[in-house]
Amino acid sequence: MAATSAFQAACHAYRRDLVLAFRHWGQVAQPLVFFVIVATLFPLALGPQLGELREIAGGALWVAALLASLLGVELLFRADHADGTLEQMLLCGQPLAVLVLAKGLAHWTVCGLPLVLLSPLVAAGLGAPTAANGTLVASLALGTGILSALGAIGSALTLGLRRGSLLLGLLVLPLAMPALIFGARAVDLAVHGDSARGPLLLLSAMLVLAMTLAPPAVAAALRISAE
Amino acid sequence: MNSFLAMGGYAAYVWPCFALTAVVLAWNILAARRSHAAARRVALRRAAARTGP
Amino acid sequence: MNWTWFHKLASPPHAYRIAARLIPWFACPAGILIAAGLYGGLVLAPADYQQGDGFRIVYVHAPSAWLSMQVYATMAAAAAVGLIWRIKLAHAVAAASAPIGASFTFLALVTGAVWGKPMWGTWWVWDARLTSELILLFLYAGVMALRASIEDRDRADRAAAVLAIVGVVNLPIIHYSVYWWNTLHQPATLTKLGKPSMAGDMLWPLLAMLLGFTLYYAAVLLVRLRGEILRRERDAAWLGTEVAR
Numbered sequence: 001m002a003a004t005s006a007f008q009a010a011c012h013a014y015r016r017d018l019v020l021a022f023r024h025w026g027q028v029a030q031p032l033v034f035f036v037i038v039a040t041l042f043p044l045a046l047g048p049q050l051g052e053l054r055e056i057a058g059g060a061l062w063v064a065a066l067l068a069s070l071l072g073v074e075l076l077f078r079a080d081h082a083d084g085t086l087e088q089m090l091l092c093g094q095p096l097a098v099l100v101l102a103k104g105l106a107h108w109t110v111c112g113l114p115l116v117l118l119s120p121l122v123a124a125g126l127g128a129p130t131a132a133n134g135t136l137v138a139s140l141a142l143g144t145g146i147l148s149a150l151g152a153i154g155s156a157l158t159l160g161l162r163r164g165s166l167l168l169g170l171l172v173l174p175l176a177m178p179a180l181i182f183g184a185r186a187v188d189l190a191v192h193g194d195s196a197r198g199p200l201l202l203l204s205a206m207l208v209l210a211m212t213l214a215p216p217a218v219a220a221a222l223r224i225s226a227e
Numbered sequence: 228m229n230s231f232l233a234m235g236g237y238a239a240y241v242w243p244c245f246a247l248t249a250v251v252l253a254w255n256i257l258a259a260r261r262s263h264a265a266a267r268r269v270a271l272r273r274a275a276a277r278t279g280p
Numbered sequence: 281m282n283w284t285w286f287h288k289l290a291s292p293p294h295a296y297r298i299a300a301r302l303i304p305w306f307a308c309p310a311g312i313l314i315a316a317g318l319y320g321g322l323v324l325a326p327a328d329y330q331q332g333d334g335f336r337i338v339y340v341h342a343p344s345a346w347l348s349m350q351v352y353a354t355m356a357a358a359a360a361v362g363l364i365w366r367i368k369l370a371h372a373v374a375a376a377s378a379p380i381g382a383s384f385t386f387l388a389l390v391t392g393a394v395w396g397k398p399m400w401g402t403w404w405v406w407d408a409r410l411t412s413e414l415i416l417l418f419l420y421a422g423v424m425a426l427r428a429s430i431e432d433r434d435r436a437d438r439a440a441a442v443l444a445i446v447g448v449v450n451l452p453i454i455h456y457s458v459y460w461w462n463t464l465h466q467p468a469t470l471t472k473l474g475k476p477s478m479a480g481d482m483l484w485p486l487l488a489m490l491l492g493f494t495l496y497y498a499a500v501l502l503v504r505l506r507g508e509i510l511r512r513e514r515d516a517a518w519l520g521t522e523v524a525r
Contacts (some may be wrong), residue, residue, distance in 0.1 A: 145483070164429075217442060217446055
C-alpha cells in the first residue's frame with residue numbers, strides 16, 4: 001500500500017473537520033449568532049439613527065467579526081485534544097504545519113465563510129449602503145482568514161488551560177489590531193463611496209503572511225502544549 | 228531655586244513624571260531582589276530537605 | 281578555538297555565580313550615567329523654544345520608550361535561543377526581562393500622556409507612538425499571563441517563547457499600521473509628541489539617560505536572572521552548597 005502523501009493527509013484532515021462540524025452545527029452556529037448580537041449592541045448603545053450608525057458601521061462590523069472569530073477559534077483544537085486525535089496527528093509522521101493549514105482552512109470554511117456571507121445583512125442594519133457590500137465581503141473574507149490564523153496560534157498555546165478563553169483574547173486581540181485598522185478602514189471607505197483598494201491590498205498581504213507563518217508557529221505551539 | 232522647582236510653569240507635569248520614574252526604578256530593584264530572595268529561600272529549604280534528617 | 285567559556289556560561293551554576301559578580305559592573309555606571317543625565321537634563325539644558333521647561337519630560341519618556349522596545353527584542357531573542365538550542369538559561373533571561381520591560385512600557389505611557397496634557401490639552405491622545413506603546417504593553421501582558429497560567433515550567437517557558445517571537449514579528453506591522461491609522465485622522469499641522477530638535481546641550485543628557493537606563497536594565501536583569509535560575513534548577517545538586525554561600 002502506497003504511503004499517504006502530505007497533500008492526501010491534508011485533504012483528509014480538511015474533510016474530517018468539515019464532517020465533524022456539520023454533525024455539531026449548533027456549536028458552529030454560535031459564533032455566527034454572537035456576531036449578530038454584538039453588531040446589534042451598537043444601535044442599542046448609540047441610537048437608532050441610520051445616518052449616525054453609517055459612520056461607525058465599518059468599525060462596528062469589524063469589531064463584531066473580531067470578537068466572533070475569537071469565540072469560534074476555540075473549536076479548532078479542543079475536540080481533537082480531548083479525544084486524542086491531536087496526539088495522533090503529532091505522531092503520524094505527516095508534516096504538522098500542513099495538517100494545521102488544512103484544519104485552519106476547514107475552520108474558516110465553517111466559521112469564517114458563513115460570517116462573511118451574513119455580513120451584508122448585518123451591514124444593512126447598520127446603515128451601510130448596498131454598494132459597499134463588495135468591499136465589505138472582501139475585507140471580511142481576508143480578515144476572518146487572518147483572524148483564524150492568529151486565533152489558531154493563540155488556541156494552540158492555551159490548549160487545555162483553565163480559563164484559556166480569557167487568556168486567548170488577551171493574546172490574540174493585540175496581534176489582530178493591524179488587521180482591524182485596515183479592515184475597518186476599507187469598509188469605511190466603501191460606505192462613503194471611495195475606493196478601498198489600498199487597505200484591501202494590505203489585508204491581502206497580511207493574509208499571505210499569516211497563512212505562511214502561522215502554520216509552523218501553530219505546529220510548534222501544539223507540540224509544546226500536547227506533551 | 229524656586230524657578231528651578233517651578234519649571235517655567237510646567238512643574239505639575241514635569242515633577243510627577245520624574246517622581247514616577249524614580250518609583251519605577253526603585254520598584255524594579257526591589258522586586259528583583261525580592262524575587263531572588265524568595266527563590267533562594269525555596270532552594271535552601273529543598274536542599275535542606277534532601278540532605279535532611 | 282576553545283569554546284569552553286561559552287558552554288560554561290550556559291551552565292546554570294556558573295551563570296548564577298558570574299551574574300552576581302557582574303551586577304556592580306552594570307549598576308554603578310548606570311547610577312552615574314542616570315545621575316549625570318538627570319542633572320544635565322533638569323539643570324544644565326536650556327529650556328526649549330516651543331515647549332519651555334515642559335520638554336524636560338523627554339529625559340525620562342524617551343529612554344523608557346526606547347528601553348521598552350529594546351527589552352522586548354531582547355526577550356524575543358532569548359526566547360528564540362531557548363527554543364532553538366533548548367538552553368534553559370535563555371528562557372530564564374526571557375522570563376526575567378518581561379516584568380522589567382513591562383514596567384518601562386508603563387512608564388513611557390504615563391510620562392507620554394502627562395507630557396501631552398500641556399501640549400495638546402487632554403490627558404490622552406491616540407498619538408501613533410502612544411498607541412504603539414499601549415499595544416506593546418498588551419503584548420507584554422500576554423506573555424506574562426501565558427507564562428503564569430501554565431504550571432509546568434518547561435511548557436510555560438516554551439509557550440511564552442513562541443508568543444514572544446510571534447509578537448516580535450508582529451511589532452513592525454503594528455507600528456506601521458498604527459502610524460498609518462494615525463495620519464488618516466489628523467490635520468497635518470498637529471505637532472507630534474516628538475523630541476524637539478536638539479542642540480548639543482540638550483542632547484548629551486538624553487544619551488546619558490539612554491545608556492544609563494540600558495545598563496540599569498542589565499543590572500536588574502542579572503538580579504532577576506539569579507532567582508529565575510534557582511527556580512529552574514529546583515533539585516539540582518549544586519544548589520545546596522552554592523546558595524548557602
